[in-house]
Amino acid sequence: MALPCSGPLSINDIRTELQQSQGNNSLRTLSSLAGFSTPDAISEFYCYSYYNYRSFSIVNIQYGSASEACESREEDNLTLYFYEAGGDGSPACPNISVTVYTDINLTLPFDGKDSYYKSNSCIASYYILGSPSRGFIESISYC
Numbered sequence: 001m002a003l004p005c006s007g008p009l010s011i012n013d014i015r016t017e018l019q020q021s022q023g024n025n026s027l028r029t030l031s032s033l034a035g036f037s038t039p040d041a042i043s044e045f046y047c048y049s050y051y052n053y054r055s056f057s058i059v060n061i062q063y064g065s066a067s068e069a070c071e072s073r074e075e076d077n078l079t080l081y082f083y084e085a086g087g088d089g090s091p092a093c094p095n096i097s098v099t100v101y102t103d104i105n106l107t108l109p110f111d112g113k114d115s116y117y118k119s120n121s122c123i124a125s126y127y128i129l130g131s132p133s134r135g136f137i138e139s140i141s142y143c
């Protein structure tokens with residue numbers, strides 16, 4: 001889902017991440033597809049993911065019901081991230097059945113502890129699961 005953040009990294013790894021055919025091995029072409037400017041370097045691709053993330057904020061407080069979460073006036077925000085192919089990282093609102101993460105590399109699922117969380121930016125309450133389906137959005141109630 002993302003290229004490694006350290007260690008060996010090859011043109012072939014980058015080409016595969018960008019879903020390019022085997023004949024496309026030009027670092028300049030691959031860098032351009034990723035939105036990088038010259039001069040080109042393989043090191044620019046550390047931690048890169050073609051399947052970019054989107055982000056949104058939740059109030060970092062657990063609630064027992066959707067209505068309780070929606071009534072909250074709290075502003076203690078936590079930014080979460082979710083997968084969107086080709087996304088540009090701009091804020092958005094995730095749908096049901098999406099997994100949300102605490103990091104932009106989408107490797108650390110958020111432990112929702114089977115609770116409701118309000119998103120002021122999405123004007124909704126999200127029911128997010130804990131283990132074993134950590135980070136999975138099971139339901140959304142719009143406020």
